[in-house]
Amino acid sequence: MSFKIAIIGAGSVGFTKKLFTDILCVPEFKDIEFALTDVSEHNLGMIKAILDRIVEANGLPTRVTATTDRRKAIEGARYIISCVRVGGLEAYADDIRIPLKYGIDQCVGDTICAGGILYGQRNIPVILDFCKDIREVADTNAKFLNYANPMAMNTWAAIEYGKVDTVGLCHGVQHGAEQIAAVLGAKSPRELDYVCSGINHQTWFIDLRLNGRKIDKDELVAAFEAHPVYSQQEKLRIDVLKRFGVYSTESNGHLSEYLPWYRKRPDEITRWIDMSDWIHGETGGYLRYSTETRNWFETEYPQFLEAASKPIDVSKRSNEHASHILEALETNRVYRGHFNVKNDGVITNLPRDAIIESPGFVDRFGINMAAGITLPEACAATCMASINVQRMSVHAAISGDIDLLKLAVLHDPLVGAVSTPEEVWQMVDEMVVAQAQWLPQYAHAVPAAKERLSKSTVKTREWAGAARRNVRSIEELRAEKAALKQAV
Template sequence: MSFKIAIIGAGSVGFTKKLFTDILCVPEFQDVEFALTDMSEHNLQMIKQILDTIVSSNKLPTRVTATTNRREALTGARYVISCVRVGGLEAYADDIRIPLKYGIDQCVGDTICAGGILYGQRNIPVILDFCKDIREVAEPGAKFLNYANPMAMNTWAAIEYGKVDTVGLCHGVQHGAEQIAEVLGAKSPSELDYICSGINHQTWFVDLKLNGRKIGKDELVAAFEAHPVFSQQEKLRIDVLKRFGVYSTESNGHLSEYLPWYRKRPDEITKWIDMSDWIHGETGGYLRHSTETRNWFETEFPQFLESASKPIDRAKRSNEHASHILEALETGRVYRGHFNLKNNGIITNLPADAIIESPGFVDRFGINMVSGITIPEACAATCMASINVQRMSVHAAISGDIDLLKLAVLHDPLVGAVATPEEVWQMVDEMVVAQARWLPQYADAIPAAKERLAKSTVKTRDWAGAARRNVRSIDELRAEKAALKQAV
């Protein structure tokens, strides 16, 4: 088979390499063309070197091109994959730093909460530019696979306003299932059969069977509490399981910032998180991790290039959905996964316009979702709070209405648990002004926001958060890696 796959944001080097090797694990796909595009010529050239090395080492006919001209990359593409981070680490640092001045402590800040909402404001105008290019120059009927966060907002905008065939993809469901399989003593995650449904990053394992045997709440709680690692790393997640009766897909740190109960008091935060890794709730944990990963990659690039010379091992194909979806669409081999699409009755007790994440099957006829799923009322209530914030955020990003943006942030569960309306109004002004270069839709609102900030009497504080770690140097990372290798 010969067709073109465009990857926007291909400078996300590690993730692009994973998607690339996954796709080449499909025997029929070795003759495809990959068109890489990114704003950073430097990052593009690094990833192209890696992918070219994989191609030559495996003696494949695969073609790899790289350009900063997005339309050129998208021309004739049958599939477009997005893994962009608009504003990069610079804007992301403001997503964490500014809310901390108002007492809002985020672990990740890329889905909702103050950081995730502003992330969406930066992304959505760019997503719509992608969609315009796809409509105009890609292969007719091209499919847009969005991996970029905030997943629900980006996918919502692409479907409703971009008018492109779009599916949002994430790996939270797979990771949650791996955890459950481990605590239940399964030999392989494949022994676990499950239905997982909700919205991205708030998806719930509403039905679990291990080798055909139904797994109930009490057995699952006992299994997690008995696990020597997860019992410490997932304390908040286990507490939600006890109260809601079902397990959440999302990590301890992520889940903590979507709810109004666990991160609103600094002295309470440390009770629910674990500092062994960023994903378990550390303040600004993903920002630190992303910064360290970028620094590490720049320094250790020769080693990454050397590893690319090894043969592709099809047994190590990852569980990221993209390659499996493409395989199913092109070959007809059926794939079952969890996908982000507009609800329209798939989940009975969530709004029709919401972007939900739920099970579906893929074959030559497309993505076919399982409809008529009803999630537990507590899960639906939690999802509804986020959906309402997402809807307002998308509409604000489309219209450039700063008042609607402030209302969206005000209604965020964690923000509302911590900040007053006056504080929220000032915080949004401060974030919009700081990120003005990535927010063209708010250009007319920026001058007035600056004037309000100059006259404001709302007090802020210089606060690093309840559980902040410093970014480690390359030497520190290298020493820790060596020590871990020696311990093993």
């Protein structure tokens, strides 16, 4: 087989390498072309050198090209994969910093909440540019695979306004299933069968079977509470499991910022989170992790390049969906996964226009969703709160309507639990002004926003959050890794 895959945002070096090696685990895919594109020539150079080393070490005919000309990369591509973060860590820092001034403490801030909504405003105009290129120069039947957050908003914009065949992909379901299998004592996650459905980052394990035996709420609660690690790291998720009756896919820290109940006061935040790792609820945890990872990679790049000289180990192919979807579409080897698509009645008690994440099967005929799923009422209600925010956010990003943007932020569950309307209005003005270079659709609104900020009487505070940690230096990271290696 010979076809072309374009990866936009290929400068996400570690993730691009994973996608690349996963895809090359499919025997029929050795003779394909990968076209890498990114706004950073520096990052492109690093990832191309790594992928070239992998190709050389494995004696493959695979072709790798790299260009900052996105349209050239997309030209003729059958599959286009997006891993972009518009604004990079600079804009992301404002997604965390500015809401903290108004009392909004986020762990990740890339899905909804104040940070996730503004992240969507930056991404959606760029996503629509991708779609324009795909329509005009990609293969006639090209498929767009979006890995970029905010997943639902990006996918919604690409399908509804970009008019491109799009699927959103995430690994939250797989990670949640691995946890459940572990607490139930399974030898392998493959022993667990499940139906998991909802919206991205708020999917719910509504049916669980371990070796064919149905697992009920009481057994699952007992298993999590007895686990020596997860009982401490996932306190909030376990509480939601007790109250809702089903387990959420999303991490303790992520889930906490989609709900109005657990992060509204500093004392509540520290009660429900765990500081053993960023993902369990640390203030700005993913921003710290991402900054440390970037710094580490830049410093230790020669080691990453050297590691690329090793043969590809097919047994280590990851559970990221992309390679499995491509394999199913091209070879007709059926793949079952969980995909982000337009609902259109797949989940009976969520709106038809919403982007849902639910089970489907892939073969030569495409992605075929399992329809007729009904969520438990509490799960549907929680999803609905986010869907309403997502819909307004997408419409605001398309129209450049700053008043609609403010209404979207006002209706966010956590923002509404913490902030007054006056605070929300000022916070959005401040974020739009700070991120104006990445928000072309709001250029007309920036002067008035600056004027309002100059006259505002709404008080803010400089607050690091309830559970903030400093970014560790390279030396600290080296010492920590050495200590872990010695302990093993």
